[in-house]
Each structure stands twice: as C-alpha cells, then as structure tokens.
Amino acid sequence: MTAIQIVLITGVLFILVYFIQRLQKAVISVLFMVLLSGLAVLFILQPELTNTIAHKIGVGRGADLVFYISILLFWYFILRLYARIRKLEETVTTLIRQEAIKNAGTHD
Amino acid sequence: MLNEVIKNIRQVTAAHIIVVDDGSRDPLYVDQDFKSVNLLRHYVNLGQGAALATGIQYALQLGADMVVTFDADGQHDPKDIAAITEPVKSDQADIVFGSRFMGTKNQVPVLKRILIAMARTFHWLLTGYRMTDAHNGLRAMNRKAATVIRITENRMAHATEILFEIKRHKLRWKEVPVNIVYTPYSQKKGQSPANSIRIFFDVVLHKLFR
Structure with missing residues (x-):
C-alpha cells in the first residue's frame, strides 16, 4: 500500500464512523454512506478500476x-x-x- | 414617518390598525393618542412576507371581516382604501390588488417599470393570471381569503406566493388603480433592482421545495 492510499482510507473510515455515530436512526442514510465508503475504498485500492469504467462510458481518465x-x-x-x-x-x-x-x- | 402614515389613514377610516415592526434596530413607537392601534414586534428581522403574515394572523384573531395591507413607508394614498375595499364589501372579489399601472397619473421609474413587466410575464407563465402589478403592497381581502392564503415566504417572494395561493384556493381576485408616491424615503426603503434576482431564486426554490 502506498502512503496516499493509507491517508485516504483512514479519512474515509473516520468520516464513516462519524456518520454512523451521528445518524444511528437514519438507516437509509447510513446504508448509503456505507455503500459510498465501500466504493471509495475499493477505488482507492484499485485505481485502475475507475479508468476501466471511465473508458467504458466515454470519459478519458x-x-x-x-x-x-x-x-x-x-x-x-x-x-x-x-x-x-x-x-x-x-x-x-x-x-x-x-x-x-x-x-x-x-x-x- | 410611521405616525404620519397612521394619522393619514385615520383621516379616512376608524378601522383597527395593526403595525408590525419587523425587527427594526430602533423599536417603532406609536403615538399614544391613536385609538385602536396594535403594535406587534418581531424580535429579529424576518422580511416583508413574514410581517404581513403576522399582521394578518393577528387581525383574524381579533375577528376581522376584512384585512387591508398597507405599506408603512408612505408610498400608498389612504384615499385609495375606499376603492380597494369596495369590491370586497360588495362581494365581487375575495382579494383586491392595488395597481399603479391602471391609472395614468403615476411616475414609475423606468428601470422599475421594466422589472415589473418581467415579473408580470413570469407570473403569467406560472399562474395564467394577467395581473398588472402583483408587487403592490396595497391589498384588501375578505376573511375567507385572509384565512386560506398561507404566506410562508418570509421575504419578497411572498407576492408570487399569494398568486399561487389564489390559484390553489380558486379565489376571486380583482385589480383596482391606485396611486403610488415615490418619496425619497420610500425609494430608499424599497427594493433595489439587483434584489429582483434574489426574489426570482426564492420563487424558484419555493416551487422546488413544495
């Protein structure tokens, strides 16, 4: 893992924990945030994945x-x-x- | 200024007067000599729409059969009150608007006239009503109209909101020519042309969040 990946993943996880703490009752919002964070972590670990998707829908990078x-x-x-x-x-x-x-x- | 306006209104009618102080830095003061005048004060400034709604709600609480709104900056002519209340009294309309464009005597500044023409087209597109001057502060409404019209736009977008409410409740409206006096004071207190952009966005967002 590179340094930037560690920084970004730590940030995402902090934000996620904060959201779950604040919005315990808003199940849908929490689910949405978990999904979003999961995607973020996935793309941070596999940056090439975003390139592949981007090319498929006509975006350069x-x-x-x-x-x-x-x-x-x-x-x-x-x-x-x-x-x-x-x-x-x-x-x-x-x-x-x-x-x-x-x-x-x-x-x- | 305020007491002068009250004095002028008193010369044409003995009706109950409700003054709404919308969070002025120096709280408004009403001369003790006036009879049947109520002074309401918002602790903070909310806007013209909110002030109107407060005054109307209080008038209904006092059991009013008819409510006339009248800007306190001296731009209206108290003599017009008779003309504007007449269609309500004779039950021809639920709400009557004063219009500065139906008469010929008024000197409306050019820029103001252009902006009001734009607002007029905008209103026509949104409601289908051809109203010459929806942004006139002089209005008369019967108890029914005052009760069903809910003003939630605190600032200047309330003028458009009133049209939406008229449409929603299928109220009968009418326009009557009135005079507007553009004194230096009322010009200073009035809307600056740039503000119309903000009003426009308030209306759009009002539609978006309903």
Missing part, C-alpha cells in the same frame, strides 16, 4: 469520472442542506410570530 460524480453529489448535498435551512427558517418564523402576537401592545 478515472480521476475525471470521480471528479464529475463528486460534483453531482455535492449539488445534491447542498440542496438537502438548503431544504434543512428553509425548515429551520420556518420554525424560527413561527416562534417569533407567536412571541410578537403574545406581546401585542394595544392603544385602546
């Missing part, structure tokens, strides 16, 4: 293919995060609205 897929995944995560933010915003709005109505000042 395996590293490029991984790069393109990563971009798609990042977009997906950004949208998920954005949805989460909107949810939070809604909650904050409800709270502030209730507070405002409760403390309504009246001049009668």
Whole structure:
C-alpha cells in the first residue's frame, strides 16, 4: 500500500464512523454512506478500476469520472442542506410570530 | 414617518390598525393618542412576507371581516382604501390588488417599470393570471381569503406566493388603480433592482421545495 492510499482510507473510515455515530436512526442514510465508503475504498485500492469504467462510458481518465460524480453529489448535498435551512427558517418564523402576537401592545 | 402614515389613514377610516415592526434596530413607537392601534414586534428581522403574515394572523384573531395591507413607508394614498375595499364589501372579489399601472397619473421609474413587466410575464407563465402589478403592497381581502392564503415566504417572494395561493384556493381576485408616491424615503426603503434576482431564486426554490 502506498502512503496516499493509507491517508485516504483512514479519512474515509473516520468520516464513516462519524456518520454512523451521528445518524444511528437514519438507516437509509447510513446504508448509503456505507455503500459510498465501500466504493471509495475499493477505488482507492484499485485505481485502475475507475479508468476501466471511465473508458467504458466515454470519459478519458478515472480521476475525471470521480471528479464529475463528486460534483453531482455535492449539488445534491447542498440542496438537502438548503431544504434543512428553509425548515429551520420556518420554525424560527413561527416562534417569533407567536412571541410578537403574545406581546401585542394595544392603544385602546 | 410611521405616525404620519397612521394619522393619514385615520383621516379616512376608524378601522383597527395593526403595525408590525419587523425587527427594526430602533423599536417603532406609536403615538399614544391613536385609538385602536396594535403594535406587534418581531424580535429579529424576518422580511416583508413574514410581517404581513403576522399582521394578518393577528387581525383574524381579533375577528376581522376584512384585512387591508398597507405599506408603512408612505408610498400608498389612504384615499385609495375606499376603492380597494369596495369590491370586497360588495362581494365581487375575495382579494383586491392595488395597481399603479391602471391609472395614468403615476411616475414609475423606468428601470422599475421594466422589472415589473418581467415579473408580470413570469407570473403569467406560472399562474395564467394577467395581473398588472402583483408587487403592490396595497391589498384588501375578505376573511375567507385572509384565512386560506398561507404566506410562508418570509421575504419578497411572498407576492408570487399569494398568486399561487389564489390559484390553489380558486379565489376571486380583482385589480383596482391606485396611486403610488415615490418619496425619497420610500425609494430608499424599497427594493433595489439587483434584489429582483434574489426574489426570482426564492420563487424558484419555493416551487422546488413544495
């Protein structure tokens, strides 16, 4: 094993352990992460594999293919995060609205 | 400014007035002399859509039969309230919008006119409604409309959201010509043209996350 393989695999495993710890109840998310990590480790150990797949679907280099897929995944995560933010915003709005109505000042 | 606006409204109607302070750095102050005025305050700034929703919800709690929304920056003419409430009172419409383009007296800045024309086309494509001025802050609605229209867009995209809600609940709408006064104050407080891009994205994301 080369040094870069050790570094990358250690990183992937750390992220996986972190995810499993944080998302114990979200079975689907954990399964997804395990699958993704498994693939990552496989490709780190067998870099030639990405080249083979890349050539089959018309991409020049395996590293490029991984790069393109990563971009798609990042977009997906950004949208998920954005949805989460909107949810939070809604909650904050409800709270502030209730507070405002409760403390309504009246001049009668 | 605010108390001047309230005073002007008081000259045309004795209706209950609800002021929403959307987290101003210096909390708003309403003169003690005014009768039937409520002041609500958001602890933090949420946006115009959120402020409208808060005011409307409180009006419904007070048992209002009709709600008129009125921008507090002095751009509306209180005399238009009579014209805008008339179709609601005579049950011709559930919600009435003021339009600055149906009259001829208004001096709308050129850039603003172009942006509003774009927004109009956009609304027409999305809802099929040919509305001349959906972004007018002066609106009147009956209790039914005020109850079913749920504003969840905190910022300026609420104007488009109201159209979606009208379509969803099959409400009857109408437009009535009104005056807009572009004072230096209201120009300063108003939307900058660049902001329309953000509004556009808010609307798109609103559709995406429904």
